[in-house]
Amino acid sequence: MTNSNNDENKSLTKQNEEVNTTKAHEQMNVLDDTWAELSQDWQAQPTPKTDIQALLKQTRRRTYGAKFCFALNVIATLSLIVVFIYGLIDNQLGDPFNTYIGLGALISVFFVYFEIKIRAATWRQLCDSPDKAIENAVIACKSSMNYMRMTKYSFIPFLVLVNWFIFAIEETTEKSIIPPLLFVNGFMLVMFAIFEYLHRKRKKQYQQLLQLLSE
Numbered sequence: 001m002t003n004s005n006n007d008e009n010k011s012l013t014k015q016n017e018e019v020n021t022t023k024a025h026e027q028m029n030v031l032d033d034t035w036a037e038l039s040q041d042w043q044a045q046p047t048p049k050t051d052i053q054a055l056l057k058q059t060r061r062r063t064y065g066a067k068f069c070f071a072l073n074v075i076a077t078l079s080l081i082v083v084f085i086y087g088l089i090d091n092q093l094g095d096p097f098n099t100y101i102g103l104g105a106l107i108s109v110f111f112v113y114f115e116i117k118i119r120a121a122t123w124r125q126l127c128d129s130p131d132k133a134i135e136n137a138v139i140a141c142k143s144s145m146n147y148m149r150m151t152k153y154s155f156i157p158f159l160v161l162v163n164w165f166i167f168a169i170e171e172t173t174e175k176s177i178i179p180p181l182l183f184v185n186g187f188m189l190v191m192f193a194i195f196e197y198l199h200r201k202r203k204k205q206y207q208q209l210l211q212l213l214s215e
Contacts, residue, residue: 052133059137062144063126070112070119077112080105096168100161107157111150118146134213141206148199155192159185 084101087093093101122143126136162184170177 052130055133055137056128056130059126059133059140060128062140063123066119066140066144066147067123070115073108073112073115077105077108080108094172096165096172100165100168103161104158107154107161111154114150115147118143118150134209138206138209138213141202141209145199145202145206148195148202152192152195152199155188159188162188 080101084098084105087098087101122139125139129136163181166177166180166184
C-alpha cells in the first residue's frame with residue numbers, strides 16, 4: 001500500500017509539473033505575441049515629417065524682421081550723428097549731452113558695422129528653394145544667435161554711458177538722480193533678460209534644426 005501511494009504521489013507531482021510547464025509556455029507565447037503586436041503598431045505609426053512650407057515661411061518672416069531691425073538701427077545711428085553735429089554747431093545742448101550723444105553714436109556705428117557683417121553674410125546664402133529649407137533655417141537661426149549675442153555685449157558700454165550721463169547732469173539739476181537711475185538700469189536689465197531668453201530659445205531651435213538636417 002505504501003509503495004502504491006508513493007507511486008501515485010510521484011505521478012501526480014509529475015503531472016502538476018507538466019501542467020505548470022505548459023501554462024508557463026502558453027503565458028510566454030501570449031507575451032511574445034503581445035510584444036510583437038505592439039512592435040508592429042509602433043513601427044506602423046507615421047513618422048512626423050518636417051513641414052517645409054511652414055519652415056520656409058518662418059525663415060522668410062524672420063529675415064524680414066531682421067531687415068526691419070537693421071533699418072531701425074541704421075536710422076537710430078544716423079539720428080544720433082545728426083543730433084551730435086547739431087549740438088556741436090549750436091553749442092547750446094551742453095557738454096555732458098554732446099559727449100553722451102557723441103559716444104552713443106560712436107558705439108552705435110560699431111554696432112551697425114558688425115551687424116552688417118553678420119546679416120549680409122547670412123542674406124547672401126538664403127534662397128527660397130524647398131530643397132534647402134532646413135539649411136536656410138539653420139543659417140538664419142545661427143545669424144539670429146550671433147546678433148543677440150552681440151546685442152547683449154552692447155548693453156555693457158551703453159549701460160556705463162547712460163549712468164555716466166545721469167551723474168554728469170546731477171550738477172545741473174536740483175532733482176534727485178535716484179529715480180532716473182533706477183528707471184534706466186531697470187529698463188536695461190529687463191531688455192537684457194528679454195534678449196537672453198530669446199537667445200536661449202534660438203539655441204534650442206538651432207539644435208533641433210541640426211537634428212533635422214542630420215536625418
